[in-house]
Amino acid sequence: MVTEAWEARLAALWERLDAMGREEFVQAMKDLAAECDPEDPVALFEVGGAHDSTGFTETAVGYYERAVAAGLSGVRRRRVSIQMASSLRETGHPERALEMIAEEKARGSDAYDGALAMCEALTLAKLGRDREGLSVALVALAPTLPRYQRSTVNYARGLVGLDPV
Template structure:
């Protein structure tokens, strides 16, 4: 299944680029109007983008509802991965870090792409909120290790050890 037309994507990008200059209500109204154009053909994309507008204007409850609708509509690909980060973060902000943890863990098992580090960073926050700071530190260190100019192997090993110790201790 192909996504929305490039012309629509360009208008979406322009709207997001103007989001900081627009009053929040106007931004949400413009997003609702733009996503209505594709809602029948691409409901997952429409719900996701509308959810993002709600999220970015401080309405996490509305955002979460729309994100779940996007999942139910079968949203796939990069937008699905982005949605997972955004929804997990929203759930965390709503005091539901276990749900966010479960979403992120499942998504990380599904595929691998350029968003893996973002998923891991968000998962780190969930682990902290769940009272598992050592496991969070191990995950963060393990995610960071490949990006270091040196000491990659050592840091990756430290990350593995911290994570194994934390899991063994039930932390």
């Protein structure tokens, strides 16, 4: 069961990622997840993330899919869409990744909008649609600029043939 203490141990494990070997880290995450129900969405998501972060990207997708099917919610639901789309892009399924990104964008807006835009831009580039990807990245960047937000958005729109706002 995911508890506050479990979450603290999870955070501590993620802190050690770079100090551990790939297989060692994944096994440690599996061991931690084994303390939960086998279909606990949070545990499945974290095991997927452990695989993803250590280069076992294809395996990660299966865990991510199971986490979503098990009812993953909250901020981890948003994160799973970003991480799974990225994994799909890198394992030869960029079109499926774009569909997932579009579905996630339709769910609403939050602090992960920039990460979602980054994933979309990279996926568009993977598909040879670099101008669209650059446009997405510039629109996401614009609100963080101290000035030139409107100009940046208009230049980005122009890259893909849209009229200025």
